[in-house]
Amino acid sequence: MTPTQLQTKLVWEKNAFDRYHRMIEKIPLFHRQIAKIVVDKKAVQNAIERGASQVEEKDIVQAFFSEVPISFYSLMVRLLDEVGFNYKEYEPK
Secondary structure: OOHHHHHHHOEEOHHHHHHHHHHHHHOOHHHHHHHHHHHHHHHHHHHHHHOOOEEOHHHHHHHHHHHOOHHHHHHHHHHHHHHOOOOHHHOOO
16 A cells, blocks of 8 residues: 555544644644645654554644744744644654
């Protein structure tokens, strides 16, 4: 099975999915669509690499940290906190 086929079979954990979409809605409109595209893809890839059957909070948070440019770091952390993601354990050192 290819990663694309796996992606269509993976489900997202509901609470994490809801928080993720609330966060996407808070991202400035100009950046929202690109953030959604890259984070969606990377979160699924993270879950696949873990051998998981669903996308979880850690996959989403790690996707934000790896895919969002450092110039948006403070905004991203503020939004992660606002929507209730426990991001601190995944924050790059």
